[in-house]
Amino acid sequence: MVRQARSEATRQKIIDSAVDLINEIGYPAAGLADIIDRAEMTKGALYYHFDSKEVLATAIIDDGGNRVIGAFRAAGRTGSPALENVIHGVFMVADTIRNDKLAQAASRLLRTFGGFNPAAKRTYGEFLAEMTGRVKAAIAEGDVRADLDAEAVGRTIFGSMLGSELLSASLDDGKELGKHFVTTWEVLLPAIVAPDSVGYYREFLARQSTRSRDKDRP
Amino acid sequence: MVRQARSEATRQKIIDSAVDLINEIGYPAAGLADIIDRAEMTKGALYYHFDSKEVLATAIIDDGGNRVIGAFRAAGRTGSPALENVIHGVFMVADTIRNDKLAQAASRLLRTFGGFNPAAKRTYGEFLAEMTGRVKAAIAEGDVRADLDAEAVGRTIFGSMLGSELLSASLDDGKELGKHFVTTWEVLLPAIVAPDSVGYYREFLARQSTRSRDKDRP
Structure with a gap:
């Protein structure tokens, strides 16, 4: 032992x-x-x-990818409305990528390998399914517009997050990840939230934003 | 010689x-x-x-990145409204990535290197500036909502494109890139387009979509 x-x-x-x-x-x-x-x-x-550098990379993708998905899932175990959990979960992911080196390295490797590595493919697929499931629940709860397709919305939210993270990592060394996630949500919100809920979710986002922006590095 | x-x-x-x-x-x-x-x-x-593998990668990022930005710019030299050029330009980029091997390899390398390679950083920065400039023009022309910030919208459009491309490359080997760009635009459109222009741009997008979906590989 x-x-x-x-x-x-x-x-x-x-x-x-x-x-x-x-x-x-x-x-x-x-x-x-x-x-x-x-x-x-x-x-x-x-x-x-x-056995090789890629086997090492795969271990990092698996362990770090699970932490990222874990952070998103944890935000969903609150009994709060599904859309609150989606927004809160996305900011938890930003925090995890900023504070957890393993998660940060995994998110870089995920972009590097994408479809060429089964662990990377599985991680993206699992996260997308998780996101789509939450959006479906948010439609049922009346917070996301009923005329939208859950998968289209899930993919758009997840894709915008990934792109925002890539741009931040490339242009400001990830320092302003929180700020850019907020910006993206501010643009997306009126597109996906049911008219009656927009006011509430703007307020909810504003509260999340303050907390997340404070965590951006100077 | x-x-x-x-x-x-x-x-x-x-x-x-x-x-x-x-x-x-x-x-x-x-x-x-x-x-x-x-x-x-x-x-x-x-x-x-x-001199090294990275010098070779940098040459591909430079040449391929210029083709991708070139495709977006070319769509802007039509004298059409700026927002039409943005939407058309994004689909031209999807076509270029699908049909031009150099552009496709460059877009993979851009994700791999991000902030670690000056050519990658420059390419993302230049494309983002180009996008933001177009959005600013579209706000002046009344097609993008005047209460939105041009940079926030430019970053959201560009980020969603990058994320959508990454997800497509990872989950369907890039075969459905056209379809996913359309889906993302359908969600984004009502968030950014001025109420009076939404109807027209839905129609414009539908026409672009048919052409772009036809180019997806089976």
Whole structure:
């Protein structure tokens, strides 16, 4: 058991080192040699746990992707209306990507691999299904306009989030992710919310925004 | 001059080979050895033109990124209203990514490198500025709601496009890109278009959609 614990600690050290490098210089530039150096490990230790750089990347996508989806799901276990949970969940995701290095590296790897890696494909598919399910519930509750298709709305919300995150990571090093999520929601809100609920959700968004903007880095 | 032409042909052959591999198996899996093999070139020829894999990637981002932005700009030289040009331009971009291998590889590399590569950062920044400029014109022309901020709308449109493209590349191998762009526009339209213009732009979008959906691969 001691041996197993030590082996797990080694594995985690390699993942941590890879995560740091991916966030600092990007996946293509992060070589296996740099990852080993930083983790103060031998090549043998790395290959014992990961057959290749992509196997290591897949572990990060799986673990980090689950944290991102987990943050969105957690926001849904409140008994609040589904649309509140969607909006709150999206800001929880922004927080997770900003504060959790593993989640941040995973979101970079997800964009890098997309359809070429089964774990990346599964993560996007699962998140999209989760989002669409919530939107369906929000339509049933009368908060999202009944003439809209749940999948179209789910895809638009999820796609705008992904694009907003990509733009923020590319143009401001992710520092203003909270601000850009707010901006996107402000534009989307009147398109998807039922007329009777728009006033309430503008207020709800404003409250979420203040909290999220405060978390943007200077 | 013959020598120069031959050298240019070699450079192009290497780029073509890299582009094919990036589209088929993704950038991380496309090794320099595979790129040389496919181009039937020597290592020396490759290193004569490109110091590293990232220098090669940068050339593809620059050339392919210019084609994508070029397609959007070309749609703007028609003398039509700015919002028509934005919508038409976005579908021209979808066509370019589907039909032009270089543009397709560039859009994958843009997501992979994001803020870590100056060419990627420049391409996103330039496209966003172009989009925001058009939205500003559309507000002046009365087609986009005057109470909206041009940059917020530009960022939302551009971000939704990027996210939609990423989701399509990841979940359906880019086959349904046209369909997903249409879906996103259908949701966005009522949020950004001035009430008097909504009817016209729904019709305009429907016409663009038919053409774009026809180009999706089966």
